[in-house]
Amino acid sequence: MIQRSTRASKTTFSLCVAAAAVALLCNPAAAADHDSDPAPDNARVIVKFKKGQKAVLKNLVAGLKGKVKHEIFNDDAMAIEVPRAVLQALENNPYVEFIEEDAKRYPLALTTPSTGTPFATGQLVPYGIKMVQADLLSDSAAANRKICIIDSGYDRNHEDLSANVATGEYDAGTGWWYTDENHHGTHVAGTIAAINNSGKGVVGVNANAKIKLHIVKVFGANGWAYSSSLASAANKCKAAGANIISMSLGGPSQNNTEKNTFASLANAGILNIAAAGNDGNTAVSYPAGYTSVISVGAVDENKAWATFSQYNSKVELAGPGVGVLSTVPMGSGQEAVLTVGASSYAPGAMTGSPVTTATAPLADFGIGDTVNAAVSGKVCLIQRGTVDFATKVSNCQNSGGVGAIVYNNVAGAFGGTLGTVVTSIPSVTATMADGTAMKGQFGQSATVGIKASNYAYFDGTSMATPHVAAVAALVWSYYPTCTAAQMRSTLTKSALDLGTVGRDTKYGFGLVQAKAARDRIASLGCGN
Known part of the structure; x- marks a missing residue:
């Protein structure tokens, strides 16, 4: 299983914000003046x-x-x-x-094998692709649309992104658009346009390298920016000829500069789309809260509201935002591996685990609350509960164990983290069902570990936003004479209603639907 990033704080992968001053990579002395408090x-x-x-x-x-x-x-x-x-x-x-x-802005993070139709075999199809009906529409006409992604950059050498038509520019604060120190922007881009190439990775909503991308990098290694930079970035999107601006970012306070900028862009025919926020409360984040911007909330693979997704009257549409598999800069993701005897399992990555593997007999380590020399030279199977993950793995290591598996004490998968504790043995997580099965395999050879990957699972309204932006571009490519305002109206009227009947605070008008939106225009015309 590829690494899954749990919902993080505002300064990492919470909301998907983009805005202003960021680290100046080429000149450390200037960087301190540019982005410091x-x-x-x-x-x-x-x-x-x-x-x-x-x-x-x-x-x-x-x-x-x-x-x-x-x-x-x-x-x-x-x-x-x-x-x-x-x-x-x-x-x-x-x-x-x-x-x-000048307010700060911060960045906000399941699959099936491709059957060969409509995507080539040997790839994984993230659940969101089918959920938004992207598999039901061809993107053959998408070349007439351009999405501007304001984020942390884009790995243009990625095996699943390199063939896209992508442009960008150098920024004195954040460096070149084709570098991505935070991984966030590359993940967003993969949801929009990961390429349909046999045997490699995943697919995006617009998967056939037709859609045009323009990248404006506002986040450097420090992971935040100012709203002044966001306003600049948005204006640069317009200058680059963008039809849609995708912003997986935000912050708690509004200002007139941003408000006026996005109102002007909307009046110029640009569709502005931003993440609603990841604090799980009724607070409004900006730029999503401006009337000229579509605010996007998150749902999971069961179309249920994601509990971290902010809910308020500004939420307009929902998109898949829990456990979204997409691209990250080459080699920067993690893939967890786990086999016991002849059985292969689908583990989760333990954040903080070293990138290494170990093979040894599987042994019972209980709940991992004490050191036990009986597991020396073995892989520890540990039940979740009572003590934290770092203590469990550390106790296994201090007992002479060479690897650790922490399995759930309730149904379902989960992600774990070692926090600030540094361990030298690899560790992964497993479901309760898999843990129960492994209890019948004590003594068998187990291989456990973490390998580098080019993909990762992220949670967040940051992940929901590019689904909506990409669907907007896909549908709009069929009817490029529709206006941005008409496209916005069509997307809301064709959305799959979720929650209470009609618009509500958690889902807005509902889950964005590509084919339903396209069919609506075919039947009723633009914006009706």
Whole structure:
């Protein structure tokens, strides 16, 4: 089984946010100035200035002992850092229209074998592909659509992405678009456009290398950005000719700069789509909360609401967002392996396990709460419960065990983590059913371990968002004369209603459906 990333905190793979300043990879000294938090007595704000007054504002900021941190692309605005004591004076300046916080933005993470129709054999088809009906529509016309992905980059050398028509640019803060230190952007891109190539990996919603991609990288290795950078990135998407902007990202506060930017883009005929958030509460995240942006919630493989998915009146559509298998930069994922005797099992990866394998007789290690020399030189089978995973695996290692399997104490699979504890033996997780079966195989040779992979399972509204963006592009490619507003209306009216009848806070109008949307336009026309 490929590595599965559990839903992480806001600073890793929680929401899928993209926005502003990120690490400057080519110049460490400049990076500290570009993306570090302001000094305690300083504030980082966005200043909207009157047209033609950029030079005046730059001189004013310098005179106030401040710094220009980011000039927003195609807008009369810039992000600056100045002493808090001068903010009032700056706000009263006749050349300034308004000042607002430059808010931070953060990134937000099941298959069947292909039967050969419509995808080539030797690949895995993530459950979301069928759930959104992408397997029922050809993407032969998708070349007339371009999706702009604002995220952490794109591994253009990936075996499942390299044949796509993808463009991007260099950014002084985050580096080249075709690098991805956080893995998040490459995972998002795979859901949209992993290639239908026999014997390799997975497939995306638009799987035949027709769809055009433009990558704007706002997240570097530190995994967050400012809203000023998000506004710039969105404007760059427009300049690149994008029809759709996919943003697996967000943050808790809104501002006028973003709001105005996305309203302008929507008026220009661009479909803006963003993740609803991963905090599992009623809070609204932005940019998803703006009226010009489609807010996307997450469901699991059973079409049930994902408990981490934020729910509120802004949620408009839902997409698959639990256990989504997709691409990550080559070799950066993990695949768990487990065999006992002649039996092969489908384990989960234990986050923090070393990438290695071990083979030895399988032995009973109970719940793993004590050291037991009887398992020396063996693979420990451990039941979940009572003590944490790190203690269980550490006790196995300290007993002389060479590998550890932690099996569930309730039905179903699960993901585990060792946290900050470092172990030298490989460890994986297993279902309760598999653990019960292995209890009848004590003494048989067991191979357990973690191998490097080019794919990974992620959870999050970040994963739901590219499903919706990709379906929008797929359907729109059949009827490119439809407007963005008409496509938005069609997607909501053709969605599979889930939860309470009609629009609700968890699913919005429902699960996005490609064929139903295409059929609706064929029958009723654009937007009806």
